[in-house]
Amino acid sequence: MLYDDQAARFDERAGVPTDAAEAVAAALVEIVGPVEGQRWLEVGAGTGGLSLPLLRMPIRYTAFDRSPAMLQVFRERADAAGLAPELRVADGDARWPAEDAGTDVVFSARALHHLDPHHAAAETRRVLRTPGGWLVLGRVRRPPDSPKSVLRRQMRRMLEAQGFAGRSHQARADAVFAALEGAGGRRVQPRVAARWTGAHRPADSLAAWEGKNGLAGIEITAQVKARVLRDLRKWAQAEYGDLHRPLDQEEAFELEAIRVPTG
Numbered sequence: 001m002l003y004d005d006q007a008a009r010f011d012e013r014a015g016v017p018t019d020a021a022e023a024v025a026a027a028l029v030e031i032v033g034p035v036e037g038q039r040w041l042e043v044g045a046g047t048g049g050l051s052l053p054l055l056r057m058p059i060r061y062t063a064f065d066r067s068p069a070m071l072q073v074f075r076e077r078a079d080a081a082g083l084a085p086e087l088r089v090a091d092g093d094a095r096w097p098a099e100d101a102g103t104d105v106v107f108s109a110r111a112l113h114h115l116d117p118h119h120a121a122a123e124t125r126r127v128l129r130t131p132g133g134w135l136v137l138g139r140v141r142r143p144p145d146s147p148k149s150v151l152r153r154q155m156r157r158m159l160e161a162q163g164f165a166g167r168s169h170q171a172r173a174d175a176v177f178a179a180l181e182g183a184g185g186r187r188v189q190p191r192v193a194a195r196w197t198g199a200h201r202p203a204d205s206l207a208a209w210e211g212k213n214g215l216a217g218i219e220i221t222a223q224v225k226a227r228v229l230r231d232l233r234k235w236a237q238a239e240y241g242d243l244h245r246p247l248d249q250e251e252a253f254e255l256e257a258i259r260v261p262t263g
């Protein structure tokens with residue numbers, strides 16, 4: 001299954017710095033208002049790097065993810081911090097593990113593009129409390145000329161040349177928001193919750209893609225994947241020269257939210 005194979009190295013490859021995770025939690029509170037006593041549901045929480053600050057808030061928190069291995073890393077991280085969150089293995093494309101009309105905030109970071117947008121919108125409306133609640137989506141944004149963005153764009157182009165379209169986070173998020181706006185939801189201005197500069201080696205992107213199943217969020221054969229990554233490596237060598245040289249990269253964590261009326 002996608003992600004089970006990358007659980008052990010996910011934080012090293014894609015983790016968000018701890019102070020950025022704290023800033024994301026603070027921005028979430030600013031968006032949804034006083035949180036005391038609220039019930040939150042996190043969709044696709046993964047290894048929980050963004051979730052730990054949420055567990056320290058005065059809320060009732062449940063998270064689910066399809067990957068048992070990702071949740072195991074989350075459980076160990078929470079355990080080390082003396083926290084015991086309610087974590088469930090569940091598929092977001094099936095019924096979410098939450099009762100009808102019992103949730104105040106649905107939060108999902110870097111995961112919703114894996115789900116069917118109409119199902120995600122319907123489940124959001126089912127679980128949110130009457131008369132309404134929040135859906136907040138989070139993602140990392142990078143300037144288009146940053147090494148990760150450039151390599152990802154080129155990888156997707158090469159995948160497309162082989163006849164495969166990768167999943168687009170933004171297109172799926174937009175479809176969820178459009179469905180919820182159609183049901184009376186009101187979006188608020190997206191906000192950047194944190195910014196940081198990291199170093200990225202082009203070789204790290206290639207190694208990460210080589211080391212996990214699938215590519216660009218889709219499952220493809222090993223042959224297609226090997227062909228795309230071989231061509232990409234050649235392209236990257238021509239573009240960057242030494243693929244192990246660290247390159248500065250700006251990153252920002254953005255939150256997009258919608259207030260959804262229910263009932």
Ligand SMILES: C[S@@+](CC[C@H](N)C(=O)[O-])C[C@H]1O[C@@H](n2cnc3c(N)ncnc32)[C@H](O)[C@@H]1O
Nearest residue numbers: 003044045046065066067091092109110111114
């Ligand atoms: C890029 S990771 C993001 C993890 C975490 N939210 C973060 O930002 O650090 C995407 C997560 O979505 C989960 N996921 C993918 N498809 C899913 C599905 N159908 N149902 C539930 N979780 C899913 C994966 O297992 C993975 O943990």
